[in-house]
Amino acid sequence: MAFSQDDFWERMGLQEKDRTTCVETVRGRYDGYHVEKFEYQGYCSFTLLLSPQQGHIVSEVGFQSGAHIRASEVAEQLIVQIRPAQHALDLDTAWAASRTHSLVAPMVRTLDLCLPGDLCAYEMNRLEGTPVSRLHPHERSIGVEIREKQRALITSFTNFIAQSWPDVASKKRRDSVLRPDSPSNEEQTILSLCTGKVGSCIVPKLQKLAEELPDQWLRERAQTTLDKLRVIDDYPVVLNHGDLIPSNILVIKETWEITGLVDWAEAEYLPFGTCLYGLEYLLGFLQPASQELDRPTFVYYDNAPQLQAKFWTTLLDLVPGLGGRQEEVRLMRDIGVLLWHGYAWDEGTIDRVVDEVNDGDELAKLRAFLSNS
Known part of the structure; x- marks a missing residue:
């Protein structure tokens, strides 16, 4: 060939x-x-x-x-x-x-x-399946058949997320801050267990976002998120997929049940829920700039609130250890949104804060995802 x-x-x-x-x-x-x-x-x-x-x-x-x-x-x-x-x-x-x-x-x-x-x-x-990115509709209102497939997608996505919680993955105590492969040490903290490319510099990266993001609302969100993180010292650190986007999620074409997740190159140990920016991609689509839109916009489906509610309900059913800790999971989700969309890729350097001139798509997702938390 x-x-x-x-x-x-x-x-x-x-x-x-x-x-x-x-x-x-x-x-x-x-x-x-x-x-x-x-x-x-x-x-x-x-x-x-x-x-x-x-x-x-x-x-x-x-x-x-x-x-x-x-x-x-x-x-x-x-x-x-x-x-x-x-x-x-x-x-x-x-x-x-x-x-x-x-x-x-x-x-x-x-x-x-x-x-x-x-x-x-x-x-x-080889993992069988079709990337979700090839199946997602790009219109706000969708039909009954697609809605059924979306519910199946959200259910299997939630199953994937739940598998990494320590109670599910390794039967550790509910309030463990430990990675599944770490020995018990009561003096270890969340951030000391995050040693990868992203995890080793969560605090300085959030600080930089709080100083350099292009509008005051975004800067304040970054600062508030950092302040909340600093008071948490007891939370699971688990393996998170590092690029949880629709093109890396494979599904059965007829049902949209997940069959595989590819491209684990950027995966690392981070607080549980850091990869939940991936949920947002399943709830809407990016609409590029046009004559009608002066800048890119992330548009949520009309049924996005129902899908989002289904995710949280199912997650709490699958992970009883999450009872009373939902706000902490949402915080980690916000950290993931900020770190993954607050920095430009730039061929993998990932150290430049996004700006209005060069990073319209990332800013559209950043503003939408943080507004939807």
Whole structure:
């Protein structure tokens, strides 16, 4: 199969010959598989789909990760993802994701391949499903059939969120501040357990937002959120998906039940609920600037309040340990909204506060999501 030049290679400062080398190297490694470019591509990676050729027995290529072993005779479709070193996957985090969310997170292993440009390669099992981003309507009022699918989507999304609460994931005491993999230590605090790229600088990042966001209301929200965080010292720190957007949520096309969550590259241990900015994406859509709109606007569906209420009701049913702590979860959700949409991506540097000139889409989501809390 012929591969066309992809923006990924230009962004990474690589050339067409580098892409060809990567594809041919993967083909050479996976004898008995048909290798082609995957339909869904991410911004920071190039993804290949590997399908076992009919009648060919795959003798050596099989997925192994910890206690998970897939027999080579039962060949499945695989994904091979090629990433630059700056966007490499953390295998400990990937393993934690597949352990906590075994039905929706892929198993991942590193491939020992000689690739150009310090590129890394990973093998993972293919997760079936269609990205929600391809199914979401872009109109405020929607029909009965889509509303039913939205309710199924919210239910399965809530199940995913609930799985990471310590009472559910690891049977720890309800008021534990500990990560599921941490030994008990009464002197540990929430922020001391957040050691990743985002978690290690939550306070200074919120402080910067409180000083530099482009309007007073946003700055005050950031400051209020930081003030509330500082008085909490007893709250679970769990694995949060780091990019919980519709294109990373796979569903059954006919029902919208979640079948998989992809792109765990930015996942890290953060307070439970930090990734709940992802719920907002399921409640509406971004309407770009036009002749009628002078700037982008995030529009909520007419039934968004009912869907949001369903999420919280279902979450409280699934996680009895949340009783009386709903406001804390909402606070962590606001922290996630501020950190994920208050900073510009800028090729992964994520240290520039968004502004009106360059970041209209992010500001539209930031204002809408914080107003909907």
